[in-house]
Amino acid sequence: MRVVSSTILFSFLCSLLLVIFILAYETSAQPISVKYFCDQNNDRGNYKSKSTFQTNLNTLLSTLTNSNTQINYNGFYKLSYGQNTDKVYAIGLCKGDIQPDICHSCLDKARVNLTKLCPNRKEAIGWYDDETCMLRYSDRSIFGRMEIGPAYFVWNLHDAEKANRFNKVVKNLLESLTSRGVASQRKYATATAIGPSNQTIYGLVQCTPDLSGVDCSGCLHESISVIPGCCNNRIGARIVRPSCYLRYETNFEFYDPTVGAAPPPPAPAFTFHH
Numbered sequence: 001m002r003v004v005s006s007t008i009l010f011s012f013l014c015s016l017l018l019v020i021f022i023l024a025y026e027t028s029a030q031p032i033s034v035k036y037f038c039d040q041n042n043d044r045g046n047y048k049s050k051s052t053f054q055t056n057l058n059t060l061l062s063t064l065t066n067s068n069t070q071i072n073y074n075g076f077y078k079l080s081y082g083q084n085t086d087k088v089y090a091i092g093l094c095k096g097d098i099q100p101d102i103c104h105s106c107l108d109k110a111r112v113n114l115t116k117l118c119p120n121r122k123e124a125i126g127w128y129d130d131e132t133c134m135l136r137y138s139d140r141s142i143f144g145r146m147e148i149g150p151a152y153f154v155w156n157l158h159d160a161e162k163a164n165r166f167n168k169v170v171k172n173l174l175e176s177l178t179s180r181g182v183a184s185q186r187k188y189a190t191a192t193a194i195g196p197s198n199q200t201i202y203g204l205v206q207c208t209p210d211l212s213g214v215d216c217s218g219c220l221h222e223s224i225s226v227i228p229g230c231c232n233n234r235i236g237a238r239i240v241r242p243s244c245y246l247r248y249e250t251n252f253e254f255y256d257p258t259v260g261a262a263p264p265p266p267a268p269a270f271t272f273h274h
């Protein structure tokens with residue numbers, strides 16, 4: 001009897017250890033989050049394996065994520081490579097507060113992952129690690145063009161108290177951020193506002209810096225205008241588009257406030273980071 005129970009106990013402990021080991025393994029091998037689109041309607045078509053286009057794409061993406069390319073780093077890469085129909089265009093952009101080494105490793109993961117997720121597609125776009133970085137490529141010029149799709153929206157499941165007033169504070173915050181982001185060289189701005197329940201609302205906007213001010217503003221206003229539809233009353237939301245990124249959260253500082261924010265003029269009801 002005693003032998004049996006100790007055997008059972010032993011195997012129980014072994015299974016427990018195994019479970020703990022598996023859990024630890026799963027945690028450490030946690031996959032990065034990715035949201036991607038492989039040119040849904042396949043408007044651009046496919047390239048053949050081992051074609052010049054594929055070679056050019058691989059060369060371009062390796063250059064983009066090569067650490068030597070980080071001279072004059074500002075988290076934005078815009079490169080093209082090749083001739084005529086084999087020419088490839090790529091854009092890499094990191095969220096404005098991301099440090100160069102993290103940006104680099106994010107884009108490197110994106111490069112490997114996206115070309116596998118969208119095999120043989122001439123055009124693809126992906127956002128990695130909660131939009132730490134965005135990578136896109138195509139056989140058409142994607143530089144300096146305002147593109148609002150493909151897009152995705154993410155929202156917090158909780159509703160704010162005093163929702164009408166909360167929504168107004170969010171809208172004002174995002175409008176003010178848009179003006180500042182558009183005017184900045186990096187097309188990036190962060191700020192906080194105080195909500196009706198004395199909660200801190202954190203906001204961030206960013207455009208690809210190759211956009212004109214008018215286009216950046218147009219893209220972000222498109223995003224602000226969809227919030228009442230997708231994300232009304234929500235305490236946090238993200239509107240993610242190829243040309244611009246917008247996010248706000250309540251009591252959650254989801255960016256590094258010390259990075260890249262210029263000292264703003266004081267405005268009523270807002271507290272700005274600098």
Ligand SMILES: *[C@@H]1O[C@H](CO)[C@@H](O)[C@H](O)[C@H]1NC(C)=O
Pocket residue numbers: 031032033034112113116117
């Ligand atoms: C791409 O990354 C996602 C998220 O980590 C993962 O689930 C997927 O298996 C990866 N795909 C490839 C082909 O690497």
Ligand SMILES: *[C@@H]1O[C@H](CO)[C@@H](O)[C@H](O)[C@H]1NC(C)=O
Pocket residue numbers: 198
């Ligand atoms: C609002 O929140 C701040 C920081 O949490 C706190 O110091 C302050 O007393 C609060 N004010 C009110 C009116 O509740």
